[in-house]
Amino acid sequence: MNGSRRLLTVAEREEIALGVASGVSGEQIAARIGRCPSVVCREIARHGGRAGYRGHRAQDRAVTARCRPKVRRLDADERLRERVLDRMRVSWSPGQIAAELKRQAATGQAGMMPTVSHQAIYDWIYARPKGELRALAARQITLRSGRTRRRGRRLNPAQKARIVGMTSIEQRPDEVAHRRVPGHWEGDLLIGKAGRTAMGTLVERTSRFLIPVALPLGKDSGGLKDALIDAVTDLPAWLRKTLTWDCGTEMAQHAALTVATNVKVYFAHPHSPWERGTNENTNRWLREYFPKGTDIPTDPAYLWSVAREINGRPRQILDWRKPTEVFTELLTSKIAYTE
Incomplete structure (x- = not known):
C-alpha cells in the first residue's frame, strides 16, 4: 500500500x-x-x-x-472584522474575542458571527502595514501589549532580600498553590513617573479579582501599610488569609499589617515575577491605563473605575467567566453556607 x-x-x-x-x-x-x-x-x-x-x-x-495567497477571514468578513476591532478598542485580548465568538456559536445566539481563532487575530494584526497600524492606533485599536511583532522575555538574576523578618514563599501553605481555597492574595506596586507616584494592587488568586489601592504617599512603607489595612478590613475573615508580595522595601511594615488584619505576608524570591504571575499579568493590563512614564492617580474612585473594567473582562483561566462574577459567587456561596 x-x-x-x-x-x-x-x-x-x-x-x-x-x-x-x-x-x-x-x-x-x-x-x-x-x-x-x-x-x-x-x-x-x-x-x-x-x-x-x-x-x-x-x-x-x-x-x-x-490557491495562494489566501484571503484572511478578517479581511473577507467586514462584520467579523468590525466585531474584533470593537472588542480590541476596549482592551479585549485576541483570546477573549475568539472565546466569545466560539461561545456564541455554540449557544446559537441571535446575530452570531463566524468564529475566528486567537492566532488568526494575532496574525492579522502582525500582517498590517505600518501605516495601517498607525491608523488603528489612532482609533485606540491595538494589542494590549502595544506590540506589532512577537518578542521573547528575559529573566533577571536573583538578588538578596533587604527586609527584616521576612517569611519566604517556600513556607506558604500548600493550599495557596492549587487556588481552590479563596482568600489568598498577590500584591505589588505600580510605579508612576520618576517614582514620585504609585498605587498598590491586590489580586485574589482564585477569582483573579483586582482591588486597587490608592497611595497618596507614594511608595512610603507606612502609607502602604495603612492603605492595605483599609483595603482588606471590610473583607470577611475567610477572604483575607495570606498575601504574597515581592521583596520591595515598601513592605517593610509587613508585621504591623499582619497584626492589624491577620493576613500573613509571604515574600517571593527576588526578581522572580512568575511566583506572583496573576498579579504581574494584572499590573500589565493596568499599564494600558497608566503607561510607564506617567503619574499614577490617587483618586480611589477613578482607580476603581479602571479596576471594574479589568474585573469585567472574561478570562480563559476562569472558563471565560469574569473575575467579578467569580468573586461575587465566592461571597454569596459562603454567606449562604454560613447562614
Whole structure:
C-alpha cells in the first residue's frame, strides 16, 4: 500500500465516490486506489461525509483550498472584522474575542458571527502595514501589549532580600498553590513617573479579582501599610488569609499589617515575577491605563473605575467567566453556607 503524501487525483476521487455510493468501507476503498485508509476517511469527512460526498465537487474544493495567497477571514468578513476591532478598542485580548465568538456559536445566539481563532487575530494584526497600524492606533485599536511583532522575555538574576523578618514563599501553605481555597492574595506596586507616584494592587488568586489601592504617599512603607489595612478590613475573615508580595522595601511594615488584619505576608524570591504571575499579568493590563512614564492617580474612585473594567473582562483561566462574577459567587456561596 502506497503511503506517500501525493495529492489525490480526480480519478481517485471519482473512485472514492463510487465506493461510497456502493457502501464499501473506507479500508476497501483505500486498498482499491493504493492509499492509506486515514487519507480516504479524512477525504470523505472533509467533503460532505458519506451522505454528501461527490468526486467532482471534492476536486473543485481541493483546488480552491490550495490557491495562494489566501484571503484572511478578517479581511473577507467586514462584520467579523468590525466585531474584533470593537472588542480590541476596549482592551479585549485576541483570546477573549475568539472565546466569545466560539461561545456564541455554540449557544446559537441571535446575530452570531463566524468564529475566528486567537492566532488568526494575532496574525492579522502582525500582517498590517505600518501605516495601517498607525491608523488603528489612532482609533485606540491595538494589542494590549502595544506590540506589532512577537518578542521573547528575559529573566533577571536573583538578588538578596533587604527586609527584616521576612517569611519566604517556600513556607506558604500548600493550599495557596492549587487556588481552590479563596482568600489568598498577590500584591505589588505600580510605579508612576520618576517614582514620585504609585498605587498598590491586590489580586485574589482564585477569582483573579483586582482591588486597587490608592497611595497618596507614594511608595512610603507606612502609607502602604495603612492603605492595605483599609483595603482588606471590610473583607470577611475567610477572604483575607495570606498575601504574597515581592521583596520591595515598601513592605517593610509587613508585621504591623499582619497584626492589624491577620493576613500573613509571604515574600517571593527576588526578581522572580512568575511566583506572583496573576498579579504581574494584572499590573500589565493596568499599564494600558497608566503607561510607564506617567503619574499614577490617587483618586480611589477613578482607580476603581479602571479596576471594574479589568474585573469585567472574561478570562480563559476562569472558563471565560469574569473575575467579578467569580468573586461575587465566592461571597454569596459562603454567606449562604454560613447562614
